[in-house]
Amino acid sequence: MTSDFNGTRPPALTLAGVSRRYGGVHAATSLDLTVTPGEMVTVIGPSGCGKSTMLRMIAGLERPDSGIITIAGEVVADRRRYQEPERRRVGLVFQEHALFPNLTVAKNVAFGLNRLPSRERQKRVAEVLELVRLGHLAARYPHELSGGEQQRVALARALAPRPAVVLLDEPFSSLDETLRGRVRADIVAVLQETGTTSLLVTHDQTEALSVGDRVVVMRDGAIEQADTPEKVFEQPSTRFVASFMGDADFLPANVHNALLTCEIGVVSTVPGWANCDVNVDVVLRPHEVALAHDPAATARVISQEYRGAFVLHYIRLASGRTLRSWQPHHIRYAPGTPVNVTVAAGTSPTLLVDDRAVTEPPVGTAGRPTQPPAPSPITVLR
Numbered sequence: 001m002t003s004d005f006n007g008t009r010p011p012a013l014t015l016a017g018v019s020r021r022y023g024g025v026h027a028a029t030s031l032d033l034t035v036t037p038g039e040m041v042t043v044i045g046p047s048g049c050g051k052s053t054m055l056r057m058i059a060g061l062e063r064p065d066s067g068i069i070t071i072a073g074e075v076v077a078d079r080r081r082y083q084e085p086e087r088r089r090v091g092l093v094f095q096e097h098a099l100f101p102n103l104t105v106a107k108n109v110a111f112g113l114n115r116l117p118s119r120e121r122q123k124r125v126a127e128v129l130e131l132v133r134l135g136h137l138a139a140r141y142p143h144e145l146s147g148g149e150q151q152r153v154a155l156a157r158a159l160a161p162r163p164a165v166v167l168l169d170e171p172f173s174s175l176d177e178t179l180r181g182r183v184r185a186d187i188v189a190v191l192q193e194t195g196t197t198s199l200l201v202t203h204d205q206t207e208a209l210s211v212g213d214r215v216v217v218m219r220d221g222a223i224e225q226a227d228t229p230e231k232v233f234e235q236p237s238t239r240f241v242a243s244f245m246g247d248a249d250f251l252p253a254n255v256h257n258a259l260l261t262c263e264i265g266v267v268s269t270v271p272g273w274a275n276c277d278v279n280v281d282v283v284l285r286p287h288e289v290a291l292a293h294d295p296a297a298t299a300r301v302i303s304q305e306y307r308g309a310f311v312l313h314y315i316r317l318a319s320g321r322t323l324r325s326w327q328p329h330h331i332r333y334a335p336g337t338p339v340n341v342t343v344a345a346g347t348s349p350t351l352l353v354d355d356r357a358v359t360e361p362p363v364g365t366a367g368r369p370t371q372p373p374a375p376s377p378i379t380v381l382r
């Protein structure tokens with residue numbers, strides 16, 4: 001058993017230094033993660049970054065080359081031990097519904113409960129079908145259900161044996177856009193209601209941010225950042241996370257005596273950066289970039305995309321760099337319009353040095369003379 005967590009329950013799941021290679025491919029590299037009971041963690045990253053490999057190792061469908069995995073305090077995989085999937089307290093929900101087509105809904109849900117006496121089994125099946133609001137469809141076969149209903153049955157089946165962790169691998173991706181939102185809300189509600197610990201793999205940034213208590217961003221087999229949705233979006237730890245989790249542009253900038261400036265002028269003050277002179281890249285998201293028509297401005301609108309609630313404008317700066325700006329849907333600057341570009345008041349943008357976010361001046365930068373990029377024309381913060 002691992003040590004107690006918060007003095008009471010152990011973590012629902014831990015990975016410590018978990019790695020897996022397929023020939024020359026490092027599918028998972030030294031993964032470290034601790035998931036607390038009841039937490040919902042979303043896992044996101046580009047195709048092939050190792051999301052499914054991580055889930056498969058937790059489920060016991062794949063054996064790690066090294067590292068330790070515990071579930072509810074019990075070691076299920078380490079150098080010596082390897083617990084079979086059916087003995088792990090893990091429930092699985094996959095993209096394809098994976099229900100047995102020849103079994104009714106009730107029998108599908110009862111499938112993992114064969115150790116229970118018949119009466120208890122029936123009671124538990126009825127309970128979980130009620131939970132996903134499908135009690136009235138217990139006698140139907142999978143082909144008689146909608147895609148959303150099939151996913152709710154899959155969740156009921158995963159929850160029935162009271163697993164310590166439920167793993168969901170892109171459970172909504174086969175559903176169309178409208179249904180997707182509804183089924184997602186239903187499933188998340190059931191997981192929250194039952195206090196179920198879960199890991200949900202998704203390709204959808206909005207889903208990862210809106211559903212997760214914590215978001216794990218993976219890249220090339222490694223965890224790049226594991227944080228609250230707010231931190232992942234507002235304080236990305238790397239250039240990759242900043243650009244992967246939403247639109248982001250990067251401008252060379254300089255912090256001199258706590259004042260952050262770049263090509264568009266003064267961006268903000270940076271508390272704690274007094275007495276330093278550091279070149280950085282500043283991360284700007286389109287909602288942080290303000291525009292105003294100004295015949296004297298050197299920046300130009302290149303194009304715009306109508307997105308319904310807002311219009312995304314592409315701006316070419318004097319340097320030739322491009323910046324994007326969201327404008328309310330009723331504001332549309334025609335291509336060629338000269339615009340004054342500023343950073344919205346109250347923005348505290350992420351600063352990068354060598355692709356990593358920095359919150360303090362790098363060691364040895366105090367007083368270092370650097371050549372600040374020439375701001376054109378300095379814009380006073382509103």
Ligand SMILES: Nc1ncnc2c1ncn2[C@@H]1O[C@H](COP(=O)(O)OP(=O)(O)OP(=O)(O)O)[C@@H](O)[C@H]1O
Pocket residue numbers: 022025026027045046047048049050051052053054
């Ligand atoms: N059984 C296998 N044999 C060889 N290589 C594999 C195997 N399974 C996965 N890989 C490789 O390991 C890497 C990680 O794959 P994985 O399926 O975990 O990625 P993923 O992030 O889930 O991708 P996707 O989002 O496309 O599903 C990929 O390069 C993949 O080609």
